[in-house]
Amino acid sequence: MSDYRLGIDVGGTKLEIAALDSKGEILLRHRVANPGTYDALLLTLRDLVEEGRARTSRDATVGVGIPGAIDSRTMRVKNANATWLNGQTFGKDLEQVLGCPVKVENDANCFALSEAVDGAAAGRKIVFGVILGSGVGGGFIINGEPVTGLHHIAGEWGHIPLPWVRAEEFPMPKCFCGNDGCLERFLCGPALAASWKGDGQRCADGIEEAAAAGDAAAIHALDTYVDRLGRACALVINMVDPDAIVLGGGVSNLKTLYSRVPDVMKKYAITPECRTELLKNQHGDSSGVRGAAWLWGK
Numbered sequence: 002m003s004d005y006r007l008g009i010d011v012g013g014t015k016l017e018i019a020a021l022d023s024k025g026e027i028l029l030r031h032r033v034a035n036p037g038t039y040d041a042l043l044l045t046l047r048d049l050v051e052e053g054r055a056r057t058s059r060d061a062t063v064g065v066g067i068p069g070a071i072d073s074r075t076m077r078v079k080n081a082n083a084t085w086l087n088g089q090t091f092g093k094d095l096e097q098v099l100g101c102p103v104k105v106e107n108d109a110n111c112f113a114l115s116e117a118v119d120g121a122a123a124g125r126k127i128v129f130g131v132i133l134g135s136g137v138g139g140g141f142i143i144n145g146e147p148v149t150g151l152h153h154i155a156g157e158w159g160h161i162p163l164p165w166v167r168a169e170e171f172p173m174p175k176c177f178c179g180n181d182g183c184l185e186r187f188l189c190g191p192a193l194a195a196s197w198k199g200d201g202q203r204c205a206d207g208i209e210e211a212a213a214a215g216d217a218a219a220i221h222a223l224d225t226y227v228d229r230l231g232r233a234c235a236l237v238i239n240m241v242d243p244d245a246i247v248l249g250g251g252v253s254n255l256k257t258l259y260s261r262v263p264d265v266m267k268k269y270a271i272t273p274e275c276r277t278e279l280l281k282n283q284h285g286d287s288s289g290v291r292g293a294a295w296l297w298g299k
């Protein structure tokens with residue numbers, strides 16, 4: 002197999018490609034707009050791969066992260082927020098356009114893989130990667146491989162309910178998935194912003210600085226967020242007992258999470274000494290392309 006890996010991150014608005022060598026050095030990185038229609042997407046990806054191969058090797062492998070999952074029975078895309086991708090046999094179609102095998106994986110799984118292979122959680126056996134952004138996603142990596150599961154939904158942490166709920170937390174907010182009280186509704190960036198500055202607010206930038214300056218609403222919003230994130234992590238620990246939980250997405254930039262959330266994890270996890278590490282991602286914006294590249298192994 003080639004020493005070179007091409008990793009592509011298909012986002013709702015942007016496409017990004019990176020070419021990595023066997024040491025994980027990025028040799029090429031290119032970002033373009035997502036053309037927004039399926040046929041144009043395939044052609045744009047063909048051009049990006051062509052460019053990547055011209056700069057590395059003709060047989061560089063191709064891995065792709067998408068904002069959705071591949072149904073394991075039909076091989077069609079589902080749950081993508083770029084809704085025009087849903088129902089498409091994306092992996093097969095891209096293989097046809099490129100004339101080579103392609104590995105496709107959910108973007109949260111790519112994030113987790115990137116951090117488990119040579120990122121913040123390198124060398125750990127069981128890693129749970131979480132994206133705390135405009136939505137909330139997650140993925141498990143065990144022994145360097147993404148765990149996908151029967152329906153390809155393993156690690157869909159955003160749509161399990163908030164655990165160890167307190168009386169004052171009712172009524173539970175409604176989620177777009179049809180259920181009430183999903184973690185995404187409490188832990189996404191806009192939820193943090195709304196709990197600080199009120200309904201409809203979506204940006205929580207500056208909340209730590211505001212809390213440090215004595216803003217009571219910011220302090221309360223952060224305290225609540227830390228407590229809920231800690232409970233949500235403890236639930237994962239009780240279920241899968243990972244070595245490390247790695248945080249990504251905009252909210253992962255809050256320093257207070259890494260100093261305070263582990264104490265809440267200890268309080269709720271059913272082990273007196275909870276040694277699970279809570280880590281900030283190492284590769285930031287590059288995690289999507291890096292994880293896609295490592296679908297073929299490092």
Ligand SMILES: [Zn+2]
Nearest residue numbers: 160176178183
């Ligand atoms: Zn939900």
